[in-house]
Amino acid sequence: MGGEMRPEIQIAMWDRDPPGTSDGEDYYKSLKYTHASWLIDHAVFKTPMSGQPLERAREGSRSLGYEYYVPAAYLDGSSGKVKVGVEIENRGVAPFYYDWKVELAVRDGAGIQTVLSPDWKISGVLPNDPDAGIVNNKLLEAEDAPTLTNGDYEVLLRVVNPLSAAHDNAVRFRFANEEQGADGWLLLGSVKVTNGKEPSPGVVTGPDTSSGGSTGVVPGADGRVSVAEDGTVPLAAFKAAVDAGVGAADAEHRVILQVAAGADADAVVLSAETLAYAKEWMPDGVLDVRTTEASYELPLGAIDLAALAKKLDTRTGDLSLVIEVRVELSNAQLEAAAARQGLKLVGIVVDFKVLARADGREAEVTDFGGAYVTRTIRLPSAVDAARATGVALDPATGALVFVPTVFEVEGEVVKAVLKRMGNSLYAVASGSKSFDDVNGSSAKADIESLAAKQIVQGRTERLYAPEAPVSRAEFVALLVRSLGLPAAEPAGAFADVREGAWYASAVEAAARVGLVRGAGDGKFRPADVVTREEAAVLLAGAARIAGMSIGATQAGLSANSDGDDVHSWAREALSAALVSGLLKPKTANRLSPGEELTREQAAVSLTAFLRQAGFIG
Numbered sequence: 048m049g050g051e052m053r054p055e056i057q058i059a060m061w062d063r064d065p066p067g068t069s070d071g072e073d074y075y076k077s078l079k080y081t082h083a084s085w086l087i088d089h090a091v092f093k094t095p096m097s098g099q100p101l102e103r104a105r106e107g108s109r110s111l112g113y114e115y116y117v118p119a120a121y122l123d124g125s126s127g128k129v130k131v132g133v134e135i136e137n138r139g140v141a142p143f144y145y146d147w148k149v150e151l152a153v154r155d156g157a158g159i160q161t162v163l164s165p166d167w168k169i170s171g172v173l174p175n176d177p178d179a180g181i182v183n184n185k186l187l188e189a190e191d192a193p194t195l196t197n198g199d200y201e202v203l204l205r206v207v208n209p210l211s212a213a214h215d216n217a218v219r220f221r222f223a224n225e226e227q228g229a230d231g232w233l234l235l236g237s238v239k240v241t242n243g244k245e246p247s248p249g250v251v252t253g254p255d256t257s258s259g260g261s262t263g264v265v266p267g268a269d270g271r272v273s274v275a276e277d278g279t280v281p282l283a284a285f286k287a288a289v290d291a292g293v294g295a296a297d298a299e300h301r302v303i304l305q306v307a308a309g310a311d312a313d314a315v316v317l318s319a320e321t322l323a324y325a326k327e328w329m330p331d332g333v334l335d336v337r338t339t340e341a342s343y344e345l346p347l348g349a350i351d352l353a354a355l356a357k358k359l360d361t362r363t364g365d366l367s368l369v370i371e372v373r374v375e376l377s378n379a380q381l382e383a384a385a386a387r388q389g390l391k392l393v394g395i396v397v398d399f400k401v402l403a404r405a406d407g408r409e410a411e412v413t414d415f416g417g418a419y420v421t422r423t424i425r426l427p428s429a430v431d432a433a434r435a436t437g438v439a440l441d442p443a444t445g446a447l448v449f450v451p452t453v454f455e456v457e458g459e460v461v462k463a464v465l466k467r468m469g470n471s472l473y474a475v476a477s478g479s480k481s482f483d484d485v486n487g488s489s490a491k492a493d494i495e496s497l498a499a500k501q502i503v504q505g506r507t508e509r510l511y512a513p514e515a516p517v518s519r520a521e522f523v524a525l526l527v528r529s530l531g532l533p534a535a536e537p538a539g540a541f542a543d544v545r546e547g548a549w550y551a552s553a554v555e556a557a558a559r560v561g562l563v564r565g566a567g568d569g570k571f572r573p574a575d576v577v578t579r580e581e582a583a584v585l586l587a588g589a590a591r592i593a594g595m596s597i598g599a600t601q602a603g604l605s606a607n608s609d610g611d612d613v614h615s616w617a618r619e620a621l622s623a624a625l626v627s628g629l630l631k632p633k634t635a636n637r638l639s640p641g642e643e644l645t646r647e648q649a650a651v652s653l654t655a656f657l658r659q660a661g662f663i664g
Contacts, residue, residue, distance in 0.1 A: 061100040066107055074107055114139035115172065116223040118184070120235035122202055127243030128192040129153055131165075131202055133235065135185045137172045138223060146170050147220060151189060152203040152232060157457035158339065160200070165189035169206060196244045201271070203232040225284065228307030229276040237269040271303040278316045280304060285321050289328050300332035301344075306372075308339045314371040319405075322368050326352065340374050341397045342423045349418035350401075361405040369409075371400040381440060381474055384447045388501065390476040393435065394426045399470045412470075417560060417592070419451075419466040419531075424475055426461040430454060432664040433492070435477040436500040437465035443534050443552070447476060449501045451531045451662030466662070469533035482511035490647045493654040500663070502528045503650060513647035520550035520573035522582060522649060523563055526589045527553040529653055529662065535559055541571035548573070562588045579630065580617035580640035582649070586629045586656060587620035593660040597627040607632065613640045628655050 060066045066074040096104060114137065121132035131151055137143075149167040152159045165187070173183040206220035219231040226234040270291050272284045285302065292300040302325070304315050315336050317325070325332065331348045352363040359366070378396040385392050399422055401412040424437070437452035450473065451466045463475045480498035482505050485491045494511055497503040502525065506512040517525075535556040537546055544554050550573055557563045562585065563571065577585075590597050604610035604622050613621055621640060624630040630652050633639035644652075657663040 058096070061096065061104045061107070064099070064103065066103055112139050112141050113137055113143040113172075114223050115143065115169070117204070117233065117235065120202070120204075122236055122238040124195070124200070124238040124240035125242060127194045127197075127240060128190070129195065129200065129202060129238055129240065130192070131189045131235070133187045133204060135169060135172055135187065137174045137183065140174055142171050142173055144170055147209065148207045149187075150205050150207055151192075152205075153192070153195065154201045154203060155198060157460040159203075160195065160458070161193055163189065163192055165191070194243050195240045197240055197242075199237060199239050201237050201269075202235045204235055205231040205233060207231075225281055226273050228273050228305075230308045232307065234271075234273055237271075270301065271305055274304050274306045274315055276307075278306075278314050280315060280317050280321050282318065282321050282324075285317075286324055289325060289332075292329065292332070300329040301335050302329070302332065303335045303337060304370075306336065306338045313338075313373045314369050317368045317370075319365050319367050322352075322366060323364055334370065336370050336372055338372055338374070340395055340425045341372050341399075343370060343372050343399055344421040345370060345401065346415075346418050346420065349415035349420065350412060351414065351416065352403075354414075355403040355410055355412065356405070358410050359403065359405045359408050361408075365405045367404045369400075369402040369404060371398065371402070373398040373400075378472065378474070380445070381438075381447065381472060384440065384445055385438075385476055388447055388478070389480065390438070390447065390478040390501075393428075393430055393475045393477055395424065396472055396474045397422070397424055398472050401470060415468050417468065419468055419594070420470075422465050422467075422473065423462045424465065424473065426454075426463060426475060429456065429461050430463075430475065430477055433496045434479055434499045435463075435475060436663070437463050437473060438476045438501065439467060439469075439471040439473050439531075441534055442471070447474075447501065448534075449528050449531060451529075451657070451660070453661060453664040467531045467533070471533075480505075483509045485511050485513055485647075488513050488647055490650050493650045494647070497650055497653060502653065503646075511646065513645065513650075515646050516576045516643040517582075517646055517649050518573060519571065519575050519577050519581075520548075520554065522577045522585060522644065523557050524550050524553040525649060525653060526562065526585060527556050529657055530560075530562075530589055530592055531662070532556045532560065541569065543570040544573060560592050562592060576643045578641050579633070579638070579644050579648075580613055580621050582644045582652065583621040583624040583630050583640075584617050586624050586652060589656060590627075590629070590660070593656075593662065595660055597623045597629065597659075604638070607636050607638045609637050609639065613638065624652075627659065629659070 056068050056072070060068060060074060116136045116138050117133055118136050119134045123130040146168050149165060149169060151163040151165060153161050167187045167189070169185075172185045175182050175184070208217045208220060210217035221227065222233050224233055228234070270288050272280060272288050274280055288302045292302070306315065325334070325347060329347060331346070334345045334347060336343045336345070350368070352366055356363045356366055375396040375398065381396055382392060402409050403412060432454050435454070437450035438447040439450050441448050452475070453464050455462055455464055465473060478499045480495055482494065482498075485494050488494065490513065494503065494513065498505070506515065533556065534552045537544065537551040537555045540555055540558040544551050554563065554571055554573070587597065604613055604618060617640065621630070621638065625632065625638075631648075633642065
């Protein structure tokens with residue numbers, strides 16, 4: 048039913064509570080008895096109003112028409128297919144009059160896997176009348192779904208405006224549920240699919256759920272929170288997600304913050320109250336921000352809130368946190384750097400950043416306490432893992448530097464998983480490099496792959512010099528690059544590392560994480576040749592920083608004819624390096640601990656280290 052309040056009362060009636068006139072006309076009674084969907088002229092809000100009258104006018108406008116809400120959803124995946132039941136309630140005063148197409152989607156950790164178009168009609172759902180005991184809720188059911196791979200999924204619902212096919216800014220159908228994203232998809236809940244197809248090797252499914260039965264619309268109860276259109280994290284849903292992981296045995300406490308596809312916001316904002324709740328109930332947990340193109344896994348234990356509060360001259364309880372994941376389709380600075388280094392960028396560029404805010408001030412989080420922060424970038428196609436790697440921009444030099452990266456394929460989705468201790472502009476790059484003097488080397492593949500990944504360099508453009516010895520400066524620089532350590536401003540850690548030397552930043556970065564401690568006299572001796580036992584000690588240190596466990600033993604050294612020649616300070620490290628394969632014996636029964644490490648041997652050891660650390664695929 049249409050209609051309109053009399054023009055002479057359209058403004059004045061909001062001065063009363065309840066809205067109406069002095070002769071007894073009541074706005075909300077008119078709605079109740081007529082179910083009208085148009086009682087107010089839009090020009091009402093062009094007339095200056097303020098205070099309570101304006102709030103009453105806004106509330107009155109919101110009360111018109113339909114207000115569809117999904118109070119419950121019933122999901123079952125026990126047959127290998129997802130069966131869906133959706134209950135729709137109209138909390139408004141009039142029905143929705145159009146039979147727009149309804150779509151259901153099934154989503155896992157890799158994204159939406161299938162979209163269904165059930166023959167559902169959502170028009171004509173009348174409001175309930177509790178006083179008369181009338182319930183008009185509508186139950187819609189769908190069973191015709193394709194067989195899915197066994198695993199955990201989310202089920203989504205949306206109503207499609209026909210104009211969206213022609214106009215990007217077509218108004219989306221909105222439910223009253225908070226779980227609806229900016230793209231129009233409403234999260235109904237999670238379901239475990241069983242008796243379906245077996246997962247392919249390497250495919251990672253979504254978060255675990257406790258049963259294959261149904262789950263209602265409980266925001267956050269499955270560990271996922273839909274981020275609001277403005278980037279804020281709903282507190283109630285976040286608390287539910289945190290609570291869902293409290294006390295979980297043998298499981299990482301992780302909350303997924305899902306940014307809807309097409310959302311304008313490229314930053315996720317955790318209010319002071321939200322952040323405080325996270326630090327109290329999941330202090331060592333992970334905030335996993337996910338967009339359609341990238342993700343960022345922030346370990347809360349890596350954030351020093353006390354230091355940030357001191358920096359911003361505030362209390363820790365007043366800090367809010369901003370996690371930025373800004374996607375760029377291209378970046379001239381990175382493209383120029385890639386061209387200089389013989390690389391080609393693959394796909395998008397992503398700027399990852401974390402900020403702390405309080406009282407209008409902000410500070411960027413640059414220190415993660417030595418923790419590796421994982422991020423992913425979705426790629427347009429598969430890559431050659433031997434030639435491709437994640438890269439970050441070094442702001443000091445303008446060069447692209449290696450980032451520990453493995454590549455994963457989930458169905459048709461290819462993504463790079465990057466790990467690094469700092470933030471910057473990130474991308475994936477691919478290249479190739481060959482040297483004229485490695486064709487006969489058994490380490491040829493390792494050398495060329497490490498060169499393509501920007502870890503090793505030739506002595507000249509065409510020569511690698513595989514038999515040449517490695518200096519202490521060179522080997523430390525190689526380990527710093529392999530670990531993906533951010534550049535460090537030289538601070539005079541060693542008397543013989545001069546400012547401006549090509550290795551000064553690498554030595555400082557290594558000293559800060561405890562990889563090097565010098566030669567015991569305040570000097571680093573950068574030009575000295577690295578011996579095999581010294582290399583073993585440095586490799587063991589790199590393994591510790593990377594979170595590897597290679598053991599601490601001296602077993603096996605005596606089996607070699609020169610086992611007694613190993614210095615006491617290197618015995619455990621050399622034995623562990625041999626057992627783990629980080630260093631190979633010189634011959635069948637000789638360790639040659641005091642001999643120089645060659646550039647060829649260094650490439651083999653670095654490759655073994657990177658693979659065992661999960662830093663390359």
